[in-house]
Structure formats: structure tokens, C-alpha cells
Amino acid sequence: AQSVTQPDIHITVSEGASLELRCNYSYGATPYLFWYVQSPGQGLQLLLKYFSGDTLVQGIKGFEAEFKRSQSSFNLRKPSVHWSDAAEYFCAANFGNEKLTFGTGTRLTIIP
């Protein structure tokens, strides 16, 4: 079945530390892949996207993600987090059926 998995429900990192949020998908081909961020009480903002080409994609707010076909993964990274990065992060995939399938989200907490 087509699915998106975010194994980490909650991650806490110190301000200035590096961050990696994990995302795996289950599909027989490469889907369109996305990362969204949802700040408290807000809508979802697109951070970055991938379909083909360079497997390291750059997004907004200093985020990047790396696609690894062998691991069916699309992990989100940031070299140095800021307190304003505290939010819920969603990985999503379009499996060619015109809708987004979301992971369950990872809540990011930043400690000073």
C-alpha cells in the first residue's frame, strides 16, 4: 500500500544544533515528495519538493532534504536551528493520484 511514515513523533533539539527529520515512503516508483511546516494555529507552508534530478534539494528557511531511492527516504535537514523553527513538520507524497498522502507529523521543540 502507498504510505508515508514519519517515525519520530516528537524531537527536541537545542538552538543552534543541527536537525534531521526522517521520512520514508512505500511505493513501487518515485513519488512526488514534499515537506510542509505548520506553526501553531497556522496553515501548512511548503518547505521544499522533489520529483527527479539532483537528490539534494534546497528549500526555504535554510532547510534541505535528501532523497535516497535505496532507502525510500526523504529526510529533512537544517544545519543550525532557530527558536522560530519550532513547529509541526509533515512529509507528504503524491503517488500519482492527484492527492497528497501525509505522514503523521513530527513535532519539533527547540530548547535555548
Add this chain to the structure above:
Amino acid sequence: DTAVSQTPKYLVTQMGNDKSIKCEQNLGHDTMYWYKQDSKKFLKIMFSYNNKELIINETVPNRFSPKSPDKAHLNLHINSLELGDSAVYFCASSQVGGIREQYFGPGTRLTVT
């Protein structure tokens, strides 16, 4: 200008009532969507319209009826509201073709008492 807008932002109503949520996008996109986010933050597609035509209906109770008067608007009408309908409802839009990234509205928090 807000790309995808929704009204109202908050909606509190009693069980059994009928309510509507409106969505408008000014991105010139052909496809619009409704998603439901439950209390655990899980997001699930409800409906999708392409150029006013329904293309996705994900086993949503028929108390929920989407209406698309034109490709820039997609409204959601809910009849006989139930406690379980309490959630945040997000509208989104995308362009046909290409990578089809979706742009989301700010959400409507519906509370049914």
C-alpha cells in the same frame, strides 16, 4: 494578497446544525482540495475538484457536500453536524501538470458542541 484564503477561521456550532466553509484561491490553479486535520494532527484528503469537476471523494459521509462555483472557489457545506466533525479543515490548490505542489489556506477550526 493571500494566495489561498478561507472563511471563517473559527466556527463554533451545535450538533445538528448546518454550516459552510468558503475557500478562494487567486493563484490561477485548476485544482482545489479539502483536507481534514483531526485532533492528533493527522491530515486526510476529503475532496478534490478540477475545473469545477469532482475528481476525488474519499469516503466522506454524504453530510459533507463540496461545491465549486468556479475554478477559484471551493466551498464545503456540512449538514447535521456531529461531535466527530470537530477538526481543522484546510483548503488547498495546485496546478495541473508539473510537480503539482499544493498550497494551503490558513484552516478553519470547527468545534461542534
